[in-house]
Amino acid sequence: MGINERKEREREHRKEEILDAAQRVFFEKEFTAATVDEIAEAAELSKGTLYLYYKSKEDIYLAVMMRGMEKLYEKLEPISASGSTTIQKLLNFCECYKEYFRSDRRYFRMFHFLQAPHFHKQVSDEMNESCSQLSRKIWSLVVGLLKSGMEEGVFRSDLNPFEVAIILWSSITALLLRADTEIEAWKERLNIDLENVLDVSNDLLFNAIMTDKGRSEYNILIKAGQH
Amino acid sequence: MGINERKEREREHRKEEILDAAQRVFFEKEFTAATVDEIAEAAELSKGTLYLYYKSKEDIYLAVMMRGMEKLYEKLEPISASGSTTIQKLLNFCECYKEYFRSDRRYFRMFHFLQAPHFHKQVSDEMNESCSQLSRKIWSLVVGLLKSGMEEGVFRSDLNPFEVAIILWSSITALLLRADTEIEAWKERLNIDLENVLDVSNDLLFNAIMTDKGRSEYNILIKAGQH
DNA sequence: GTAAATATTGACTATCAGTCATAAATTATA
DNA sequence: TATAATTTATGACTGATAGTCAATATTTAC
Numbered sequence: 149m150g151i152n153e154r155k156e157r158e159r160e161h162r163k164e165e166i167l168d169a170a171q172r173v174f175f176e177k178e179f180t181a182a183t184v185d186e187i188a189e190a191a192e193l194s195k196g197t198l199y200l201y202y203k204s205k206e207d208i209y210l211a212v213m214m215r216g217m218e219k220l221y222e223k224l225e226p227i228s229a230s231g232s233t234t235i236q237k238l239l240n241f242c243e244c245y246k247e248y249f250r251s252d253r254r255y256f257r258m259f260h261f262l263q264a265p266h267f268h269k270q271v272s273d274e275m276n277e278s279c280s281q282l283s284r285k286i287w288s289l290v291v292g293l294l295k296s297g298m299e300e301g302v303f304r305s306d307l308n309p310f311e312v313a314i315i316l317w318s319s320i321t322a323l324l325l326r327a328d329t330e331i332e333a334w335k336e337r338l339n340i341d342l343e344n345v346l347d348v349s350n351d352l353l354f355n356a357i358m359t360d361k362g363r364s365e366y367n368i369l370i371k372a373g374q375h
Numbered sequence: 376m377g378i379n380e381r382k383e384r385e386r387e388h389r390k391e392e393i394l395d396a397a398q399r400v401f402f403e404k405e406f407t408a409a410t411v412d413e414i415a416e417a418a419e420l421s422k423g424t425l426y427l428y429y430k431s432k433e434d435i436y437l438a439v440m441m442r443g444m445e446k447l448y449e450k451l452e453p454i455s456a457s458g459s460t461t462i463q464k465l466l467n468f469c470e471c472y473k474e475y476f477r478s479d480r481r482y483f484r485m486f487h488f489l490q491a492p493h494f495h496k497q498v499s500d501e502m503n504e505s506c507s508q509l510s511r512k513i514w515s516l517v518v519g520l521l522k523s524g525m526e527e528g529v530f531r532s533d534l535n536p537f538e539v540a541i542i543l544w545s546s547i548t549a550l551l552l553r554a555d556t557e558i559e560a561w562k563e564r565l566n567i568d569l570e571n572v573l574d575v576s577n578d579l580l581f582n583a584i585m586t587d588k589g590r591s592e593y594n595i596l597i598k599a600g601q602h
Numbered sequence: 603g604t605a606a607a608t609a610t611t612g613a614c615t616a617t618c619a620g621t622c623a624t625a626a627a628t629t630a631t632a
Numbered sequence: 633t634a635t636a637a638t639t640t641a642t643g644a645c646t647g648a649t650a651g652t653c654a655a656t657a658t659t660t661a662c
Contacts, residue, residue: 155639178493184619194642199620263490265556266405270619307575310565315550315576319542322549326541329492338537348534349542352583382608411650421611426651497650 163201166191167215170208175254179209179261206270209261210279216255217282220248221289228289234297235358235365239373241293242320242350246343249324257328259321290317294357302362312357319349390428390438393418398439402481406436406488433497436488437506443482444509447475448516455516461524462585462592466600468520469547469577473570476551484555486548517544521584529589539584546576 169191173182184205188195202208227240249256261267268276290313297303303312327342334340351370358366396418400409411432415422429435454467476483488494495503517540524530530539554569561567578597585593 180493181496183617195619196621196643197641200640205619257492260490260492263487263552265484265487266407269408308567310567311572311575314553314561314567314569314572315546315579318549318553319546319576322545323542325490326545334541340535340537340541342541345538345541348538349546352542352580356579356583410648422650423612423652424610427609432650 159201163211166193166198166201166208167211171212171215174209174212174258178257179205179267184208203272203275204270206267207272207275209258210271210275213255213258213261214279214282216252216258217279217286219252219255220245221282221286223248224286224289228292233365234293234300234302235362236369237293238297238354239366239369241290245320245324246346249327253328256324260325260328263325287313287317297362301359302365303357304359307357316353316357319353320346323349386428393420393425393428393435394438394442397435398442401436401439401485405484406432406494411435430499430502431497433494434499434502436485437498437502440482440485440488441506441509443479443485444506444513446479446482447472448509448513450475451513451516455519460592461520461527461529462589463596464520465524465581466593466596468517472547472551473573476554480555483551487552487555490552514540514544524589528586529592530584531586534584543580543584546580547573550576 166187170187173187173190176182177186184195184198187208188198191198198208202211223244224241227237227244230237230240232240271279291309294303294309294312298305298307298309323342323346327346331342334342354366355363393414397414399417400414403409404413411422411425414435415425418425425435429438450471451468454464454471457464457467459467498506518536521530521536521539525532525534525536550569550573554573558569561569581593582590
């Protein structure tokens with residue numbers, strides 16, 4: 149019976165079409181401002197049909213956001229797999245995340261909602277699970293990098309790689325989320341460029357987690373990058 | 376005419392009563408789950424009356440949150456005014472924020488909403504302004520501390536105190552917000568204690584922003600604190 | 603004591619997520 | 633091919649809730 153397979157394919161295709169429509173809507177309006185009716189209209193389907201494919205508005209939102217996370221993963225993974233040194237990879241990771249922030253800002257912006265605790269109440273267990281799984285994929289790239297660096301002796305091995313990953317990821321994401329909403333305000337009020345603040349923050353943290361060996365390689369790369 | 380003054384006092388008093396009621400509600404339920412009708416019932420007033428005193432649900436929420444920020448300020452300010460050394464003050468600031476997180480968790484939890492960009496759409500300009508003003512008050516304590524430390528030569532003076540304040544505040548707040556919602560998950564999954572991660576993060580950043588002079592004082596204090 | 607001003611009310615409106623009985627379309631059976 | 637069974641789609645409806653406003657009650661001024 150190829151019929152069930154075809155039906156399954158068609159179902160997945162329809163789900164993607166709904167996401168295409170939802171993405172157009174969520175790129176224009178944030179979660180609360182966007183309505184399910186708008187998404188249905190954009191998808192040229194009735195609202196009831198949407199609910200045959202997704203369990204809630206939050207599920208649809210997360211599914212679009214996961215496209216964004218997947219895209220970030222696709223950008224980070226090749227760095228991880230490349231032949232660069234660990235220090236170079238760390239710098240590339242950060243540059244890549246910043247580049248993602250700049251060019252895929254509408255996806256990045258959706259990450260704001262991951263923070264809101266109430267949001268997850270309406271998310272189905274399956275969606276939450278796929279989302280965590282994808283998070284962990286990205287996560288493991290960072291942890292992997294830190295572990296390699298510790299083994300090679302460029303990162304301090306007295307630190308816990310998971311803890312350092314949390315620290316780095318939290319601080320970078322927090323500053324980018326802040327930059328997303330406040331970059332103009334800081335520029336005007338105190339002439340501070342939040343993207344530059346991120347560079348300073350990274351520089352402080354990188355130096356702090358590196359060994360002398362790591363730092364010497366890092367400083368050479370940094371100087372080479374500044375021109 | 377003392378009547379207008381009395382009326383003004385009564386109006387302020389009523390606003391506080393509404394906040395008392397709103398606080399009880401928001402301490403139990405997060406923003407979306409709490410309803411204005413519930414707050415009205417808790418205040419023993421009709422919903423219409425609430426809107427004579429506050430312009431929106433968001434305004435009421437922010438007003439309660441500002442009580443929480445005020446309370447934090449009241450705890451931080453004495454540290455700033457004390458005769459301790461700058462390094463000691465920095466450590467006390469962090470300990471104080473962590474203590475606030477633990478004992479005033481319900482206020483702290485409300486901070487989650489400050490991040491959400493859509494939230495501010497419904498906030499009146501006046502409320503936004505009072506809120507920013509209060510933020511700046513807390514903010515200036517941190518910046519003041521950093522500036523003093525730079526003058527005394529315990530903090531690196533090649534760094535911009537405003538930028539360092541953003542970095543410290545962002546990273547501490549981001550880790551505490553994460554701890555608020557994920558502390559059990561990390562404990563179970565990888566046996567990682569997010570409160571400890573905060574200590575590690577602070578240690579990395581503090582060392583990174585200090586001069587040799589600062590670090591030597593810091594290390595003495597840290598060792599004294601560990602017993 | 604009465605008129606004007608002020609404060610309060612709660613029924614009403616508008617909006618929107620999610621549902622479900624009904625209808626259309628597709629597939630299986632005779 | 634005709635009909636029954638199954639699957640997919642619909643949109644009017646429900647329930648929840650933020651915010652409004654004409655009507656009412658209370659307080660102040662004369």
